[in-house]
Amino acid sequence: MSETAPKKTTAIKSTRAAGQVRGIVKKMYGRANQAAAEGKPIAYCMVASQYEEILKAMDIVPVWTENYAALTAAKQAAEPFITRAEAEGFSNVLCKYAMVGLGFDAVRAETGRVPEGAPDGGMARPTMLLGSSAVCDPRFKWYQALGRYMDTPIYCIDVLYPQSRQFSPDMRNYYVRYQTEQFQGLVDFLERTTGTRMDWDRLGGIMDLADETTRVWWDAYQLRKARPCPMPSQDHFSCMVPAYYLLGEPEALAFYQALYDELKDRVDRGVGIIENERLRLLWGGGLPPWHTLSIFNYFEQQGAVFTIETSYHPPEPVEPLGAGAHPLERLAHRFITRVERAQARADRGCGDARVQQILDLLEDYGNVGMMMHQARSCRATSLGQIHFKNIVQEHVKVPTMFMESDIIDVRDYSEADTRMRVDAFLDAVAAYAGGLS
Amino acid sequence: MTASWDQTAGLAKVEFLTRDPYARARALRQAGRKVMGYLCSYTPLEFFTALDLVPHRIMGSVREPVVKADAHLEPIACPYVRSCLDKALRGEFDFLDGVVFPHSCDNVQHLSTIWEYYLKPGFYYFLNVPHMVQASSLDFFSAELETLRRRLSAFAGRPMTDEALAAAVGLHNKSRALLRRLYDLRRQASPPVTGEEVLKIVLATMVLPVSEQIELLEEVLGEVQSRPAAEAEGRPRLMLYGCEIDSPEFVRLIEDAGADVVMDDLCTGTRAFWEEVEETPDPIQGLAVRYLEKLHCPRTYRARTGTHAEDLENRFGYMREYLETFGIRGAVLYVIRYCDTQEFDAPSVRDYLGGLGVPVLHIEDDYTLAGIEGLRTRVQAFVEMIL
Numbered sequence: 001m002s003e004t005a006p007k008k009t010t011a012i013k014s015t016r017a018a019g020q021v022r023g024i025v026k027k028m029y030g031r032a033n034q035a036a037a038e039g040k041p042i043a044y045c046m047v048a049s050q051y052e053e054i055l056k057a058m059d060i061v062p063v064w065t066e067n068y069a070a071l072t073a074a075k076q077a078a079e080p081f082i083t084r085a086e087a088e089g090f091s092n093v094l095c096k097y098a099m100v101g102l103g104f105d106a107v108r109a110e111t112g113r114v115p116e117g118a119p120d121g122g123m124a125r126p127t128m129l130l131g132s133s134a135v136c137d138p139r140f141k142w143y144q145a146l147g148r149y150m151d152t153p154i155y156c157i158d159v160l161y162p163q164s165r166q167f168s169p170d171m172r173n174y175y176v177r178y179q180t181e182q183f184q185g186l187v188d189f190l191e192r193t194t195g196t197r198m199d200w201d202r203l204g205g206i207m208d209l210a211d212e213t214t215r216v217w218w219d220a221y222q223l224r225k226a227r228p229c230p231m232p233s234q235d236h237f238s239c240m241v242p243a244y245y246l247l248g249e250p251e252a253l254a255f256y257q258a259l260y261d262e263l264k265d266r267v268d269r270g271v272g273i274i275e276n277e278r279l280r281l282l283w284g285g286g287l288p289p290w291h292t293l294s295i296f297n298y299f300e301q302q303g304a305v306f307t308i309e310t311s312y313h314p315p316e317p318v319e320p321l322g323a324g325a326h327p328l329e330r331l332a333h334r335f336i337t338r339v340e341r342a343q344a345r346a347d348r349g350c351g352d353a354r355v356q357q358i359l360d361l362l363e364d365y366g367n368v369g370m371m372m373h374q375a376r377s378c379r380a381t382s383l384g385q386i387h388f389k390n391i392v393q394e395h396v397k398v399p400t401m402f403m404e405s406d407i408i409d410v411r412d413y414s415e416a417d418t419r420m421r422v423d424a425f426l427d428a429v430a431a432y433a434g435g436l437s
Numbered sequence: 438m439t440a441s442w443d444q445t446a447g448l449a450k451v452e453f454l455t456r457d458p459y460a461r462a463r464a465l466r467q468a469g470r471k472v473m474g475y476l477c478s479y480t481p482l483e484f485f486t487a488l489d490l491v492p493h494r495i496m497g498s499v500r501e502p503v504v505k506a507d508a509h510l511e512p513i514a515c516p517y518v519r520s521c522l523d524k525a526l527r528g529e530f531d532f533l534d535g536v537v538f539p540h541s542c543d544n545v546q547h548l549s550t551i552w553e554y555y556l557k558p559g560f561y562y563f564l565n566v567p568h569m570v571q572a573s574s575l576d577f578f579s580a581e582l583e584t585l586r587r588r589l590s591a592f593a594g595r596p597m598t599d600e601a602l603a604a605a606v607g608l609h610n611k612s613r614a615l616l617r618r619l620y621d622l623r624r625q626a627s628p629p630v631t632g633e634e635v636l637k638i639v640l641a642t643m644v645l646p647v648s649e650q651i652e653l654l655e656e657v658l659g660e661v662q663s664r665p666a667a668e669a670e671g672r673p674r675l676m677l678y679g680c681e682i683d684s685p686e687f688v689r690l691i692e693d694a695g696a697d698v699v700m701d702d703l704c705t706g707t708r709a710f711w712e713e714v715e716e717t718p719d720p721i722q723g724l725a726v727r728y729l730e731k732l733h734c735p736r737t738y739r740a741r742t743g744t745h746a747e748d749l750e751n752r753f754g755y756m757r758e759y760l761e762t763f764g765i766r767g768a769v770l771y772v773i774r775y776c777d778t779q780e781f782d783a784p785s786v787r788d789y790l791g792g793l794g795v796p797v798l799h800i801e802d803d804y805t806l807a808g809i810e811g812l813r814t815r816v817q818a819f820v821e822m823i824l
Contacts, residue, residue, distance in 0.1 A: 158569045160565050352554075379513060380543050
């Protein structure tokens, strides 16, 4: 997301790549609305559900509803949707992505039109809802609740993450089998709903493209280890868009190739985010505050840069299964293999895969401080942060700040309070960094 | 402890366990049994019984403030989960030899990780329960149950045979049948047992081995059924809908307001026992179906196949029987804040019950009953409204 207008700094801050993302997002919603006008199949979708390539292979036009909620927040247009969802009886503690979506569709059901003030022409009216259990519970409960406003066909798949510490090789088969069967169930549903058959060769080609895209993205981010760091987290929260929402499209691969080239050039020329990079920080957890991404500027004004993030981190490249493997099995294999590899790294370190990622990103990127965002309405990414921080502290005493806000809802957010906490945090980070040198 | 336990029976035993829910588990452990803690209705209790392990449902405390859990679990976590963790960190569950946590929801998932790290249970398993209910989901869940079975057997130091598992299924079904008989009494115009008593009884069974559950329930039924029949007073008959209500205080509050709680749809009520395990040749098959497909919890997604009205019927139609056969005139929808799956369902539950002409009092609360006087006012107004 690049929708928040950044405050000016003296830095050579934003990458050209990040600057393109707003246009990509606008085009994405425009394309969906055009497809709706042409009567094409359109699906409400959840990010990181592992089904992106399947949709692409079946020409389903996706509407990424969480992204749309983030867009409304960045455009300061979320509140009317949230208050409408509250008026419908949904609790104000629920995921605010969902609340925006529920409010949006409640209004559309009532008026028959895209709600007034909806950015980018609004979300196209879906012909199907595709939920999943990946990451959190609201991702299937939200679409289930949408039944109050639309009788649109719905299909939800399980995406079950093994609890990595107890996961053993003897469990792998049934995890891969189940994931494969879940994908097959989705394909069956899409074939029934659209009347078209899956072209498996095409899916294989799209997966090749997606794997290559992920690899280039991964490689590009390795360049952020350089001093000075060539790309900030604020750019990351834009640059993740093609990988998550256009995966399997040539445009996404081209985007990351250009990003790689740009970062390489910056590194070669010693160009950083700010002129005098003093402190390097890790975004160690939580989704970003889409309503206030400009908070990054405040850090940078004080010489602190966020070099890398655990949130929306590029997935580790995985070698595909052999040529004879079924594409759906290949998808499942890729998903489970990433979990296994993360745990294998943790087994050589602290034992917990998520904490190990933090420890690795602290060390590999030379970070001396960590911030986590406790987003009030997001239990999936906010719960566990205290625990992770506690374990990190057992290994390295890096100063940590918890930013308290929300992904979307700005009503309880105080910029002044946050800045005061940032000041204290950066003092602690400076002292810590001084002790290291 | 053993003497006083042995000298009591029926409802006195229930009161005993209401005062000290850990007493029996501690005594059994002292006598050499292993005690296994668990959360949620999705833990297959038959596994414990088949290995002669004592099941003990982990519960929170509505009256004790959270102190230690603050250092580990965020305040936006489910307050019931935070209470359970707090009690654990204070050592209240030090008699547990191991724990099994099913993947019921995001909150429990995070709790389990923290529990494992700090409390280092002798046995730990996070049971990955699918959210979907399809043939492949049942296959996966069966495989996951087999993994738990192997690991639990290794911990217990003995194999869990099909025969032992089938016998355990039979025992738990018997306990379930007795609980349903207890609930049947509440269909009467003037129930011989109060909602508060019933909740205490159900909670008591959750901290006992199944053989003792059966003994207790038979004693309780005998006592309750021998009570003289009372005149029906025409009090409104209510159903309580929600998740974890593990304190009788809230039920007492409703009944003090002039209504009878005669039925529930709670994790600490019917969800735990209403459905039996089918005695299948392969016991795992019956267990997988019962624990995944038959349980009615919002954490499990029910595929929609028709209109919204048909979807509501598909998801909540099981309540029709409750409403009709228990003569329900109103429902209290008690949602613990931050229980996302219940929070998402709440408007739909209200729609469904409202469509059947059942007035609903929707309460979103923080589990602790800290604002109990405010709740009392709302409940009183609701009861007066439906009188």
